[in-house]
Amino acid sequence: MKQLLKAHEGLTHEVYLDNENSTMVPKEVVDAMLPYYNKKGYGNPTLTHKPGWEAFETIMESQQQLSKFVGAKILEELTLTPGETEANNLALMGAAFALKSKGRKILISEIEPINVLHVAEMLQKFGFTTSKIPVNTEGVVDLEKLKEAMSKETIIVSISTVNNELGTIEPVKEAASIVKDINPESVFHTDASDAYGRIPVNVQDSKVDMATVSSYKILGPRGIGALYIKEGVNVEKILEGQIGTQKLWPGVENTPLIVGFTKASELAFQNFDGNVNRMRTLRDKLVNGIFNELTDVKLNGATGEKRSPDNANISFLRCEGEALTIELSLSGIYVSSGSACSRRLLQPSHVLVAIGRKFSEAHGSILMKTTRYMTEEDIAYVLEVLPKAVGRIRGIVGQTGVD
Amino acid sequence: MSRVPLPYTQKVLDLFRNPKNLGKMEDATVVAVAGNPACGDMITFYLKINEQQIIEKATFESYGCAANIATASIVTEMIKGLSLETAWKDVTWKKVTEEVGGLPSVKFHCGILAVGAVKRAIRKYFEEKGTMPDWVPKEHTFEEKQAIEEEELAKTLSKRLKVAEEKQS
Numbered sequence: 001m002k003q004l005l006k007a008h009e010g011l012t013h014e015v016y017l018d019n020e021n022s023t024m025v026p027k028e029v030v031d032a033m034l035p036y037y038n039k040k041g042y043g044n045p046t047l048t049h050k051p052g053w054e055a056f057e058t059i060m061e062s063q064q065q066l067s068k069f070v071g072a073k074i075l076e077e078l079t080l081t082p083g084e085t086e087a088n089n090l091a092l093m094g095a096a097f098a099l100k101s102k103g104r105k106i107l108i109s110e111i112e113p114i115n116v117l118h119v120a121e122m123l124q125k126f127g128f129t130t131s132k133i134p135v136n137t138e139g140v141v142d143l144e145k146l147k148e149a150m151s152k153e154t155i156i157v158s159i160s161t162v163n164n165e166l167g168t169i170e171p172v173k174e175a176a177s178i179v180k181d182i183n184p185e186s187v188f189h190t191d192a193s194d195a196y197g198r199i200p201v202n203v204q205d206s207k208v209d210m211a212t213v214s215s216y217k218i219l220g221p222r223g224i225g226a227l228y229i230k231e232g233v234n235v236e237k238i239l240e241g242q243i244g245t246q247k248l249w250p251g252v253e254n255t256p257l258i259v260g261f262t263k264a265s266e267l268a269f270q271n272f273d274g275n276v277n278r279m280r281t282l283r284d285k286l287v288n289g290i291f292n293e294l295t296d297v298k299l300n301g302a303t304g305e306k307r308s309p310d311n312a313n314i315s316f317l318r319c320e321g322e323a324l325t326i327e328l329s330l331s332g333i334y335v336s337s338g339s340a341c342s343r344r345l346l347q348p349s350h351v352l353v354a355i356g357r358k359f360s361e362a363h364g365s366i367l368m369k370t371t372r373y374m375t376e377e378d379i380a381y382v383l384e385v386l387p388k389a390v391g392r393i394r395g396i397v398g399q400t401g402v403d
Numbered sequence: 404m405s406r407v408p409l410p411y412t413q414k415v416l417d418l419f420r421n422p423k424n425l426g427k428m429e430d431a432t433v434v435a436v437a438g439n440p441a442c443g444d445m446i447t448f449y450l451k452i453n454e455q456q457i458i459e460k461a462t463f464e465s466y467g468c469a470a471n472i473a474t475a476s477i478v479t480e481m482i483k484g485l486s487l488e489t490a491w492k493d494v495t496w497k498k499v500t501e502e503v504g505g506l507p508s509v510k511f512h513c514g515i516l517a518v519g520a521v522k523r524a525i526r527k528y529f530e531e532k533g534t535m536p537d538w539v540p541k542e543h544t545f546e547e548k549q550a551i552e553e554e555e556l557a558k559t560l561s562k563r564l565k566v567a568e569e570k571q572s
Contacts, residue, residue: 001410004410004416007413007416318466320443320466320468320471321443322468323419323471323472339443348443358441359440359441359443359557360441363440395425396422396465397466398426398447398464399427399447399464400436400445400466
């Protein structure tokens with residue numbers, strides 16, 4: 001690994017576009033967190049001394065703010081968890097265990113993130129049945145199929161607000177209404193991690209019962225997220241241990257991370273329209289530039305208003321994705337690919353396959369997400385490097401990858 | 404999305420950046436392909452073989468990851484100047500892996516596929532001549548089987564894709 005890192009020495013420009021998988025944390029967020037490691041609020045919030053009370057006060061204030069950002073009526077509707085994965089596990093498993101006497105059917109879209117998909121599949125071992133609702137070629141869930149699949153036996157439906165790979169905005173409001181009309185006792189969950197900070201998210205605007213949000217998806221620290229659970233909706237805990245301020249999540253609260261998540265949310269929402277426009281402008285420049293510079297490229301996912309403003313997912317035909325990510329990294333551009341190359345399973349992204357992409361198209365897919373911190377110069381640099389990188393990899397392929 | 408960290412060696416990185424013997428050979432004696440783009444893993448070898456059955460020159464094209472490119476490149480260097488018999492017997496996937504300074508275990512199949520492609524080329528050369536030397540076993544070797552296995556998998560994948568394609572139309 002050291003040699004790999006050494007090969008990057010002397011880079012003059014770096015552009016981080018892999019904001020799907022982790023992000024840089026802005027200085028102002030880190031600065032907000034640091035005092036809570038050793039200056040104040042470093043105590044356990046459930047104990048009776050000053051550092052504990054400070055922690056309690058800070059967590060409650062943060063939770064109050066976060067509740068407002070998602071539209072929760074009271075802060076108790078929010079459960080802080082160590083992230084999106086944990087929140088989605090809690091939502092599906094916790095609701096399944098609480099509702100098992102009412103029915104055993106679970107519905108999810110076929111493009112849900114792995115931390116919903118695998119949990120829903122795992123629950124089949126406990127007597128639940130999981131079905132997947134198909135999506136169209138843009139990745140929009142088929143509401144007619146949802147209506148057909150929905151029954152009185154269905155207890156949980158989970159559909160993301162924005163798909164994490166494609167950026168496609170799902171008709172969650174309509175989906176939740178369909179679900180509730182057929183079985184008012186079912187619960188509707190949405191992973192809103194990729195919507196939060198990008199499109200308006202308010203749990204009061206629809207009939208959703210549970211919604212997941214994540215800190216690192218909005219440039220906050222990793223290791224913290226939250227699950228909104230509407231008051232009155234029954235969810236069981238899925239972990240046992242010391243219960244503190246979070247009734248559904250045991251363990252000692254991580255006050256600095258909670259503060260960081262709150263600060264990151266504040267920054268995302270204090271100039272929401274400006275932030276979104278910036279992401280969209282940069283993203284559009286990036287995508288348009290790629291389509292102008294290169295042939296044999298395909299945009300994966302929806303266009304226009306149906307797409308999240310930060311997401312660019314493009315398949316470069318005759319160009320294997322892992323090779324391209326390495327080539328770009330050596331020039332200081334950091335992206336990820338839906339290629340299967342590092343997995344012996346040889347299965348590319350299930351999301352790209354679900355929208356009807358050929359396997360070879362999925363192997364050449366690159367996912368990029370813009371942030372408000374990026375500049376026009378960053379995009380110009382990517383547009384200068386990317387065509388050369390694709391050209392070199394395609395040169396190695398020759399006629400071999402043509403199918 | 405791929406999740407396994409891949410600590411490639413300096414040699415793999417060097418060959419990825421500057422592959423040796425890259426490109427189609429117009430006057431190749433034999434051409435062999437292994438793998439399938441559906442698997443994101445495919446190699447073509449072009450061999451120039453003289454009358455003494457010595458590999459005078461080998462070139463490649465590769466659709467695959469950095470390890471695929473690097474192993475294909477090193478194989479062209481390793482087999483150059485060897486007799487077909489020595490290339491068959493001595494160029495094993497383990498040696499290929501050693502030559503690139505080691506590979507992450509999930510990438511071993513890249514070296515196996517590269518050797519499988521060479522063996523396929525040699526077998527094809529003798530099939531075209533109509534005589535098979537006794538050092539070429541009737542049964543496919545482990546490396547050749549690997550190539551076949553990947554291609555079979557690609558077929559299964561394509562079948563499943565037909566369903567997806569119908570959706571697209």
